[in-house]
Amino acid sequence: xxxxxxxxxxxxxxxxxxxxxxxxxxxxxxxxxxxxxxxxxxxxxxxxxxxxxxxxxxxxxxxxxxxxxxxxxxxxxxxxxxxxxxxxxxxxxxxxxxxxxxxxxxxxxxxxxxxxxxxxxxxxxxxxxxxxxxxxxxxxxxxxxxxxxxxxxxxxxxxxxxxxxxxxxxxxxxxxxxxxxxxxxxxxxxxxxxxxxxxxxxxxxxxxxxxxxxxxxxxxxxxxxxxxxxxxxxxxxxxxxxxxxxxxxxxxxxxxxxxxxxxxxxxxxxxxxxxxxxxxxxxxxxxxxxxxxxxxxxxxxxxxxxxxxxxxxxxxxxxxxxxxxxxxxxxxxxxxxxxxxxxxxxxxxxxxxxxxxxxxxxxxxxxxxxxxxxxxxxxxxxxxxxxxxxxxxxxxxxxxxxxxxxxxxxxxxxxxx
Amino acid sequence: xxxxxxxxxxxxxxxxxxxxxxxxxxxxxxxxxxxxxxxxxxxxxxxxxxxxxxxxxxxxxxxxxxxxxxxxxxxxxxxxxxxxxxxxxxxxxxxxxxxxxxxxxxxxxxxxxxxxxxxxxxxxxxxxxxxxxxxxxxxxxxxxxxxxxxxxxxxxxxxxxxxxxxxxxxxxxxxxxxxxxxxxx
Numbered sequence: 001x002x003x004x005x006x007x008x009x010x011x012x013x014x015x016x017x018x019x020x021x022x023x024x025x026x027x028x029x030x031x032x033x034x035x036x037x038x039x040x041x042x043x044x045x046x047x048x049x050x051x052x053x054x055x056x057x058x059x060x061x062x063x064x065x066x067x068x069x070x071x072x073x074x075x076x077x078x079x080x081x082x083x084x085x086x087x088x089x090x091x092x093x094x095x096x097x098x099x100x101x102x103x104x105x106x107x108x109x110x111x112x113x114x115x116x117x118x119x120x121x122x123x124x125x126x127x128x129x130x131x132x133x134x135x136x137x138x139x140x141x142x143x144x145x146x147x148x149x150x151x152x153x154x155x156x157x158x159x160x161x162x163x164x165x166x167x168x169x170x171x172x173x174x175x176x177x178x179x180x181x182x183x184x185x186x187x188x189x190x191x192x193x194x195x196x197x198x199x200x201x202x203x204x205x206x207x208x209x210x211x212x213x214x215x216x217x218x219x220x221x222x223x224x225x226x227x228x229x230x231x232x233x234x235x236x237x238x239x240x241x242x243x244x245x246x247x248x249x250x251x252x253x254x255x256x257x258x259x260x261x262x263x264x265x266x267x268x269x270x271x272x273x274x275x276x277x278x279x280x281x282x283x284x285x286x287x288x289x290x291x292x293x294x295x296x297x298x299x300x301x302x303x304x305x306x307x308x309x310x311x312x313x314x315x316x317x318x319x320x321x322x323x324x325x326x327x328x329x330x331x332x333x334x335x336x337x338x339x340x341x342x343x344x345x346x347x348x349x350x351x352x353x354x355x356x357x358x359x360x361x362x363x364x365x366x367x368x369x370x371x372x373x374x375x376x377x378x379x380x381x382x383x384x385x386x387x388x389x390x391x392x393x394x395x396x397x398x399x400x401x402x403x404x405x406x407x408x409x410x411x412x413x414x415x416x417x
Numbered sequence: 418x419x420x421x422x423x424x425x426x427x428x429x430x431x432x433x434x435x436x437x438x439x440x441x442x443x444x445x446x447x448x449x450x451x452x453x454x455x456x457x458x459x460x461x462x463x464x465x466x467x468x469x470x471x472x473x474x475x476x477x478x479x480x481x482x483x484x485x486x487x488x489x490x491x492x493x494x495x496x497x498x499x500x501x502x503x504x505x506x507x508x509x510x511x512x513x514x515x516x517x518x519x520x521x522x523x524x525x526x527x528x529x530x531x532x533x534x535x536x537x538x539x540x541x542x543x544x545x546x547x548x549x550x551x552x553x554x555x556x557x558x559x560x561x562x563x564x565x566x567x568x569x570x571x572x573x574x575x576x577x578x579x580x581x582x583x584x585x586x587x588x589x590x591x592x593x594x595x596x597x598x599x600x601x602x
Contacts, residue, residue, distance in 0.1 A: 006571065006574065006575055006578070007542065007543050007571065009520060009524055010524050010528065010539060010543040010544075010574065011543040011544065011546070012517075012520075012521065012524075013520070013521040013524035013525050013528075014543070014544045015505070015506050015509070015510075015511075015525070016511050017441075017444070017505075018441040018444060018445055018544060019437075019441065020437055020438035020441045020442075020544075020545060020546075021437065021438075022437050022441075023437070024433070024436050024437055029432075029433075029436070032432075032436070032456070032457060032460070033429060033432060035457060036457060036460045036461045036464050037425065037428070037464055129565070146565070146569075148561075148565060150561070164564060166565075166568055218573075228568075228572075229568065231564070231568075270469065283557065286557075286559075290559055294559070294561065
C-alpha cells in the first residue's frame with residue numbers, strides 16, 4: 001500500500017496524547033514497574049521459560065495422534081459406504097484434551113494424501129468471501145461477494161513476494177426464500193445497506209445531537225464494480241509472508257508426521273503469540289487449519305495438518321452437504337475454542353480428493369440481524385494451484401471511488417496555500 | 418538460564434520502549450478509563466513470560482493487551498470510556514494551519530464513525546505503524562485475512578471522509594459508532 005495518501009493523512013491525524021513515542025510520567029513508571037514485578041513474586045508467578053507449555057497435556061496428545069493414525073483405515077471405509085455424519089457423535093462434552101475422532105477429517109486426510117503433487121512458479125489462489133447481510137427495511141438478505149486472487153512466490157532471502165487482486169463480485173439474494181422476497185420487492189439491482197435507523201439509535205444512545213452528517217452510505221450492486229485494487233510487491237503489504245506467519249521456505253521444512261508437525265506448530269504459535277493456555281490451543285487449531293486449507297503445501301503435509309486439526313477438540317462430523325458454489329462435499333463443524341465466540345464454522349471437503357472446498361460461518365446467538373443457526377458468511381476456495389502464469393499486474397493500482405477526496409483540490413490553484 | 422537481574426533489566430528496557438505504545442493502543446481501543454488497568458495486566462503477563470517474548474516485542478505485547486481488553490470489565494464501562502475518547506479526538510485538534518486542522522478533524526470524524534473492527538486495523542496500521550503481518554499477530558488472524566480487512570476498512574474510511582467533506586467539511590461533530598462487536602473466530 002504505497003502511494004497511500006489516505007493512510008498518510010490518517011497517520012498525521014493521530015491525536016497528540018496517542019503518540020506512541022510520548023514520554024511516560026516518571027511517577028507512573030516507578031509505581032507500575034514496581035507493582036508488576038512485585039505481583040510476580042508469588043511463587044506460581046515467577047518468570048516462566050519456553051518449553052513449559054502444555055507439558056502436562058502432552059501424553060494425551062500423543063495418544064490422540066496414535067489414535068488418528070489407527071483410525072485412518074476405518075475412515076476410508078466410511079468414505080465409501082456413506083455419509084459419515086450419521087454415526088454416533090464423538091467428543092461431545094469430552095474434556096478439552098480429548099481427541100475429536102472426526103472420521104470425515106481423517107478420511108479427507110487419507111484422500112488428500114493420494115492427490116498428485118504439483119509445481120509451478122507461483123502459488124495461485126482464488127477465494128470468494130460472501131457476507132450475508134440484511135437489506136434495511138426489507139425482509140430479505142443479500143449475499144455480498146468479494147473475491148481475492150493471490151499469487152505467491154519466493155523472493156530473495158526469507159521474504160515472499162505476493163500479488164493480491166481485490167474484486168467486487170456483486171451481490172445476490174442470499175437464499176431461494178430471500179430471492180422470492182426480492183422479486184416481490186421489484187427485483188432491484190442496487191441496494192443501500194446503510195442502517196440509518198440503527199445509526200440514529202446509536203446517536204441517541206450516545207447523546208449526540210443531530211448536526212452530524214450521518215453514516216456514509218453502503219451501496220452494493222448486482223454486477224459489482226469488478227476489479228477494485230491490485231497490490232503488487234514493493235509496498236508495505238508484501239512484507240507479509242504466507243498465511244499463519246509461516247513463509248514458503250519454512251513451509252517446505254515442516255514435518256509431515258502429524259505428531260512432529262503438531263510439536264512444530266505449537267512451537268511456532270508459542271513463539272509468535274502470547275495468550276492463556278486455552279487461547280494458545282485455539283491458535284494452534286487456527287494454524288493447523290491455515291495449513292490445511294490455505295497454504296501451498298504438499299499432499300502429505302496437508303494430510304498431516306488435517307490430522308493435527310482432528311487431534312484438537314471442537315471438531316464434529318456433519319456429513320454430506322453442498323457448498324455455496326453448489327459443490328458436493330463432506331462437512332465438519334468446528335466449535336471455537338475461544339470463550340465468547342459468537343459463531344461456529346464448518347469446513348467442507350471435496351468428496352473425492354479431500355481438498356478443501358469451503359468454510360462457512362453460522363451464528364450461535366441472535367445478533368446483527370442473524371438468527372441463531374443461520375449462515376452469516378462463507379469463504380469458497382474456487383482455485384488453488386501452482387502455476388507458471390505470472391500475475392497480470394506488476395504495480396499497485398486502484399480502480400476505485402474517490403480514495404483521495406482532495407486529490408483534485410491539491411492540483412487546483414485554490415488548493416495550494 | 419539468565420539471572421533474574423538480567424531479566425529485570427531486559428524487562429525494564431522493554432517497558433521503556435513499549436509502555437506508551439501499549440497505553441496508546443489501549444486508549445484508542447477502549448478509552449482512558451480502562452487503559453491503565455490494561456497496561457498493568459499486559460506487563461504483568463510480559464514479566465511472567467520474559468523468556469518467551471519474541472523480537473520485536475511490540476506486536477506480542479499489543480496481542481496480550483488485546484486479550485486482556487477482551488476480558489476486562491463490563492461492556493457498558495468500556496463503551497462509555499470509548500465514547501468519551503472518541504469525542505476527545507474531534508473536540509481537541511492540534512495544529513496551526515487551518516487546512517491541516519480541518520483535514521485532521523475530517524479524518525478523525527471518519528475514523529470514529531467506522532465500526533470497531535475497521536477502526537482497529539486502521540489504528541494498528543496508521544497510528545501504531547505496524548505492518549500487516551505485525552497487525553495480524555495482534556488481531557490473531559492470518560496475514561491474508563488482515564490484508565482483506567485493511568483493504569475494506571481503508572475503502573470505508575475513504576468513503577466516510579468523502580461524505581463528510583461534502584456535507585460538513587469542518588464540523589467538529591461526530592457520531593461515534595461504538596459497538597460491542599464480538600471477537601472473530
